[in-house]
Amino acid sequence: MTSTAAPDRPATQPRAPRRRALAERLLDTPLADALAGPHTVDHYLEILRPDWAVKRVRGEILDVRHQNEDSVTLTLRPTVTWPGFQAGQHVELSVDVDGVRHRRCYSPSGSADHRTRTVELTIRVHPQGVVSRHLKAHARRGMFVGLSLPRGEEFVLPTPRPRRVVLISGGSGITPVLSMLRTLTDEGHRGEIVFLHYVRGPRELLHADDLAAIEAAHDNVTVLRVATREAGELPTGWLSGRFGPEHLRRALPEDADAAAFVCGPGALVESVREAFREGGLTTPLRYEHFAPPELPEMDPDQLGTVTFAASDQQVEGDGRPLLEQAEAAGLRPEHGCRMGICMSCKCRLQHGQVRDTLTGEIHGTPGAEIRICVAAAVGDVTVEL
Structure with a gap:
């Protein structure tokens, strides 16, 4: 007589993945976030297991390469919340430096083929770059960083592919x-x-x-x-x-x-x-x-007063982007790429006009959203900052 018990075992093995999927669905609900308050479920999961997530995306550093003195290449394994990306898109990487969370945008340099399970970022180190200098000095295997969902739909390969x-x-x-x-x-x-x-x-x-x-x-x-x-x-x-x-x-x-x-x-x-x-x-x-073009300097007659309405501060316009002027005044606006790509620095224009430092175009209507990292004040300007 032959035994048939052992061959039947594999049929019961998928239960664990099904239970895990059910748990993820339960955690990814408003009720779960409400019960977890004041933080989200992902906040506690990050403490327990950094590679667990239900909404946020994080990436574990699998490899660190230093191709030269002023760059670092990171290979990341994202959490299951990562949807993949299209070649040419960018992501916002977040990392804590001295207790402060900083965000910067980078374009993946690796393949976006659906079979690729990792994300590669090649980061140029800038002398004043808080994030790039931190990663150059401290990035290591096993370290986790935050990732945004991929952004940018314009600079991507067309479908179908041309010859x-x-x-x-x-x-x-x-x-x-x-x-x-x-x-x-x-x-x-x-x-x-x-x-x-x-x-x-x-x-x-x-x-x-x-x-x-x-x-x-x-x-x-x-x-x-x-x-x-x-x-x-x-x-x-x-x-x-x-x-x-x-x-x-x-x-x-x-x-x-x-x-x-x-x-x-x-x-x-x-x-x-x-x-x-x-x-x-x-x-x-x-x-x-990847860096703004060199535009002619602003005519001094085009400069005026910049008012940061929410902060009740005023500075004299000097032709620099509003983000730089705000930082020089001690403000800390949210921002990411500093190149007009990620849109995280968008701010509402209350009065005046701005010059796009990428194109030289002067524009602006009250209530319009502007990217303060690539917008310089023309005349008197008021923004909601």
Whole structure:
């Protein structure tokens, strides 16, 4: 006689996941938050198990890479509340520094393919950057950071994918377009992909080994590396100089069934946009400033008094973004990216007009919401701060 008890065991194993799913649904209710007051359920879960969450998203640091002296690359494993992202989007990372929670926006540099279970962030360290300097010095495996849901719907790959994709970046603007490159290759995209990246010199190239491996493994990928300031002899295959018609022809030899993306310093973005306009190209160009362009200084006659209504403070306008002027006055407005991307600094304009420091456009009507990180006062201005 043979026994049949053992083979039947696997049929009962899914009960634990079902019980866990039921518990998560019960915790993710207004009643659970009310009973947990004054904090939310996620607050207590973070204390018990940082990798548990029902609403908020957190990420556990699995790996820390220091590619050079002024960058740090983090590989994160998000909680189950993470919905995934599209290549080109950005997330807001939050971290506690000296007891104060700080938030900054970063674009993932890893693949957005649905099979990828991690999020990679490559962060450029700025001399005055509280978050970037903290992560460079203290990020370690097992550490948890907060994550927002992915944001940004404009600077993403189109669906369906075009036959030809051109990705242009400069400096730390590499992150969103590298994510696009990795996503396309992970998807098995067989169309032509050109990756054109500008750095001051070869030593500053981030993800050099990753780019070389992708280019070697995919015959439809061309990587064009350009040094803008290197005086010595360049490695084989490197180009030199700044973006112009010759580089554009190398990146986009045929203006048909294509899509182009550029992210980087304002000067690079404006050069690419101008080249597309002057060339009369029909290829759609999506762009994202990783740093604002250099605009002419404000005419002194355009400067006035800035009033922060809620704080009952006044300062003299000096042409800087309102966020910087508010901070100089001792205020601490909520903000994230400082580049006009994340929208976390939005504030209502009560009176006056502002200049968009990304485009130079002057606008404003009473009651309109403005992004104070990229809005400078024109004349007398009052904002709800």
